[in-house]
Amino acid sequence: MAAETMAAGGTEHAAQMAHVALTLADQLPVLQVLVPFLAAPLLVLIGSKRLAWPIAYGATTVAFVISILLLLRVIGGEVISYHLGGWAPPLGIEYRIDAANAFVLFLVTGIATVVMPYARVSIAREVPEQHTTLFYAIFLLCLTGQLGVTITGDAFNVFVFLEISSLATYALVASGAARDKRALTAAYDYLIMGTIGATFFVIGLGLLYMVTGTLNMADLAERLADQTGNRTVRAAFAFIIVGIGLKAAIYPLHLWLPNAYTYSPSAVTSFLASTSTKVAVYVLLRFMFSVFQPQYLFEVKTLEFIIIPLALLAMFAASIIAIFQTDLKRLLAYSSIAQIGYMLLGIGFLTQTGLTAAIVHLFNHGITKAALFMGVGAIVLRNGGSFMDRIAGAGKTMPWTSAAMVIGGMSLIGVPGTAGFVSKWVLVQGALEMGWWPVALLIVLSSLLAVIYVWRMVEAMYLMPPPKDVVAREAPLMMLVPIWIMAGSCIYFGLNTDLTMAAATSAAKGFMAGSAGMMLH
Amino acid sequence: MADLWADFIIGHVNYWLFTVLMMTGLYAVVAKGNFVKKIIGLNMFQSAVFMLYISMGKVDGGTAPIFPVDMKIDPATVYTNPLPSVLILTAIVVGIATTALALALIVRIREEFGTIEEDDILEMETAMAAEENRLHGQTMGGRA
Numbered sequence: 289m290a291a292e293t294m295a296a297g298g299t300e301h302a303a304q305m306a307h308v309a310l311t312l313a314d315q316l317p318v319l320q321v322l323v324p325f326l327a328a329p330l331l332v333l334i335g336s337k338r339l340a341w342p343i344a345y346g347a348t349t350v351a352f353v354i355s356i357l358l359l360l361r362v363i364g365g366e367v368i369s370y371h372l373g374g375w376a377p378p379l380g381i382e383y384r385i386d387a388a389n390a391f392v393l394f395l396v397t398g399i400a401t402v403v404m405p406y407a408r409v410s411i412a413r414e415v416p417e418q419h420t421t422l423f424y425a426i427f428l429l430c431l432t433g434q435l436g437v438t439i440t441g442d443a444f445n446v447f448v449f450l451e452i453s454s455l456a457t458y459a460l461v462a463s464g465a466a467r468d469k470r471a472l473t474a475a476y477d478y479l480i481m482g483t484i485g486a487t488f489f490v491i492g493l494g495l496l497y498m499v500t501g502t503l504n505m506a507d508l509a510e511r512l513a514d515q516t517g518n519r520t521v522r523a524a525f526a527f528i529i530v531g532i533g534l535k536a537a538i539y540p541l542h543l544w545l546p547n548a549y550t551y552s553p554s555a556v557t558s559f560l561a562s563t564s565t566k567v568a569v570y571v572l573l574r575f576m577f578s579v580f581q582p583q584y585l586f587e588v589k590t591l592e593f594i595i596i597p598l599a600l601l602a603m604f605a606a607s608i609i610a611i612f613q614t615d616l617k618r619l620l621a622y623s624s625i626a627q628i629g630y631m632l633l634g635i636g637f638l639t640q641t642g643l644t645a646a647i648v649h650l651f652n653h654g655i656t657k658a659a660l661f662m663g664v665g666a667i668v669l670r671n672g673g674s675f676m677d678r679i680a681g682a683g684k685t686m687p688w689t690s691a692a693m694v695i696g697g698m699s700l701i702g703v704p705g706t707a708g709f710v711s712k713w714v715l716v717q718g719a720l721e722m723g724w725w726p727v728a729l730l731i732v733l734s735s736l737l738a739v740i741y742v743w744r745m746v747e748a749m750y751l752m753p754p755p756k757d758v759v760a761r762e763a764p765l766m767m768l769v770p771i772w773i774m775a776g777s778c779i780y781f782g783l784n785t786d787l788t789m790a791a792a793t794s795a796a797k798g799f800m801a802g803s804a805g806m807m808l809h
Numbered sequence: 810m811a812d813l814w815a816d817f818i819i820g821h822v823n824y825w826l827f828t829v830l831m832m833t834g835l836y837a838v839v840a841k842g843n844f845v846k847k848i849i850g851l852n853m854f855q856s857a858v859f860m861l862y863i864s865m866g867k868v869d870g871g872t873a874p875i876f877p878v879d880m881k882i883d884p885a886t887v888y889t890n891p892l893p894s895v896l897i898l899t900a901i902v903v904g905i906a907t908t909a910l911a912l913a914l915i916v917r918i919r920e921e922f923g924t925i926e927e928d929d930i931l932e933m934e935t936a937m938a939a940e941e942n943r944l945h946g947q948t949m950g951g952r953a
Binding site for chain 1: 844858946
């Protein structure tokens with residue numbers, strides 16, 4: 289295998305160098321996917337319950353370190369192109385890393401690394417003991433799939449990795465069956481809808497391949513540039529948007545999400561809620577802006593007539609549904625659907641500010657939801673349920689967990705000083721830049737709905753007496769530390785926006801440049 | 810009229826088959842209440858996509874894309890495009906994995922719920938949710 293960091297246009301030159309530089313640093317793109325991918329079968333082969341967790345944790349940590357190294361290299365706007373097996377694109381499969389996907393890789397591996405220690409205690413309680421080894425193997429496969437989807441520059445590769453992560457996700461959701469048997473039907477529903485979504489995506493790719501004869505994203509972009517009137521391309525665009533939309537839980541396509549999040553084990557919910565839909569949103573961005581062009585989006589008017597109205601609908605409808613939930617996990621699941629609406633709205637602005645808001649919210653919502661779902665998981669562990677009456681009094685019985693959840697809740701609303709504020713601020717700025725002040729008003733109004741459902745959680749935790757059978761016991765340290773790392777990063781990324789804003793702005797710039805962004809430098 | 814028949818129907822016969830099979834499969838997924846039947850529909854749906862890809866790679870008069878052992882390739886030979894077939898091999902594997910996982914889930918659902926009919930399961934789940942709301946709503950002073 290050979291890799292090289294190359295300048296666009298210098299492909300021939302780079303191909304000559306292919307077998308010269310073979311240091312570990314050059315192999316980082318493929319190691320990012322390979323480390324968790326190889327660790328998964330290793331766990332099963334070793335088959336030791338004692339070793340399963342350390343190996344899985346080691347693999348996620350290594351992946352996190354790799355993603356940091358990659359992010360540092362590309363944050364300035366450089367593009368890394370890695371050729372698998374030394375086969376140059378468009379014939380070979382290419383991993384292409386720019387600021388946008390390095391940022392998503394950073395989020396996904398970061399969440400996985402924080403969730404892992406949390407999972408040890410939580411999973412021991414919620415998943416039968418004989419399944420723990422397999423559980424960690426599936427978890428790593430899910431991570432592999434998500435990393436692969438994010439890193440690859442080959443359109444068909446996206447589908448394959450998408451299915452790896454999805455298959456793993458169905459199994460992870462179903463592993464909640466020990467706590468509630470509805471996890472099985474939730475996983476089944478998710479499987480049906482996820483497969484339909486993925487198959488739609490493949491149909492779209494097939495149509496694109498018919499028109500262009502290539503599957504490399506950069507190559508596709510180049511050959512699609514003068515095909516704006518082609519009906520096959522339009523059909524392909526529609527299939528791809530709907531297919532990925534199902535995975536991203538865009539508002540009317542979200543039906544699999546609430547049950548899947550409610551009934552899967554707490555650690556799985558924390559991981560999925562903060563990564564899987566975000567990765568899908570990233571794929572949506574990649575196809576809308578890099579493969580198709582921003583100008584193409586103008587011409588087909590998908591954004592004005594479909595994405596923006598649905599985004600606004602999601603922000604309100606899902607928030608209102610969230611307000612009336614008895615189960616805190618389900619409440620947060622509906623809130624996730626609403627938050628995806630904000631990301632779509634940012635995309636819909638089709639300006640650099642809007643895209644920056646979408647990308648930064650993708651990250652900020654990821655850490656916020658991780659903190660909240662991990663908090664709920666801790667309460668499930670101690671109080672035996674995620675219903676509001678089991679949450680009641682947690683402020684007294686579990687003060688540290690509750691405090692972290694309040695911080696997460698504030699970030700969800702967008703209180704200044706938290707991560708959620710940063711992204712909403714940029715989003716409102718984007719709306720005002722376009723002169724769409726009613727939309728800016730709607731963003732603020734829907735945040736007020738978030739105040740209501742977050743307040744329901746806070747009220748239950750601090751103003752209600754704990755149930756009589758609950759003993760005051762704080763969550764174990766192995767869970768409390770990850771929860772506070774996430775709550776802490778909600779505040780850290782709310783005050784220090786250097787990293788997040790720099791990465792998001794750089795990514796948005798690349799996207800707004802269209803396919804030229806893929807060729808940047 | 811004859812042109813329409815020749816070009817539009819016969820000329821695009823693979824697309825017609827693809828569309829009909831795809832819609833049949835999707836209909837089965839949506840309309841059938843039996844979980845196994847849904848999976849059969851899902852398989853039909855995926856097979857339709859496989860057909861689309863395979864027919865796409867076919868070159869008129871093209872032969873199987875296999876080079877002779879001595880690697881003496883006759884430039885006059887036309888080969889079918891192998892790439893769509895390769896992609897579909899991958900997609901078939903993915904499809905099999907999905908089907909296997911779905912059937913495994915159905916076995917577990919049968920164990921837990923005692924049925925694989927969607928209507929019966931929905932009824933049970935609604936009852937479970939109503940019971941939960943009664944229990945947890947009341948302890949909250951009826952505010953659920």
